[in-house]
Amino acid sequence: MEVDTGKLNSIVQKYNGDKSYILAIFQDIQRTYRFLPKEAIKYTCEQLDIPFSKGYEVATFYKTLSLKPRGKHTIHVCLGTACHLRGGPNVADTFERELQVKIGDTTGDDNFTLETVNCLGACALAPLVRVDEQDFGKTTPGGVKNIINEFRNGE
Ligand code: FES
Secondary structure (H helix, E strand, C coil): CCCCHHHHHHHHHHCCCCHHHHHHHHHHHHHHHCCCCHHHHHHHHHHHCCCHHHHHHHHHHCCCCCCCCCCCEEEEEECCHHHHHCCHHHHHHHHHHHHCCCCCCECCCCCEEEEEECCCCCHHHCCCEEECCEEECCCCHHHHHHHHHHHHCCC
């Protein structure tokens, strides 16, 4: 894909082209594209004067960085112990079916990325689903559609 080099330059400049800020730079780029395109890694490495392999290593090491395109909304289905015991796997299966994606993937319309996590720290609300910053407690498979619809129209 084509990347906006002007935008990348200004991000690199914000950190004075200092390669020790590479993680922060990548995070800013990810905020721009919702993921970290390989072309952006390549260009940034050139600007920072480090080998692509080094940049790629950083990009793959940090879980917060994604090399795959991400949806506008991220759905986290908790599968920690409490949520697992109270039906989390059924909820996750239902999301997969309704969105027609597998865990870790993004829908074709770029609206949703579906992921699972191990405990979101609110076990009393198990099974818990978090969409972006919003929590949905005591979720049932029957409630999955409503959650999706709440975000479906891009809000
Ligand atoms: S196990 Fe799901 S919130 Fe703790």
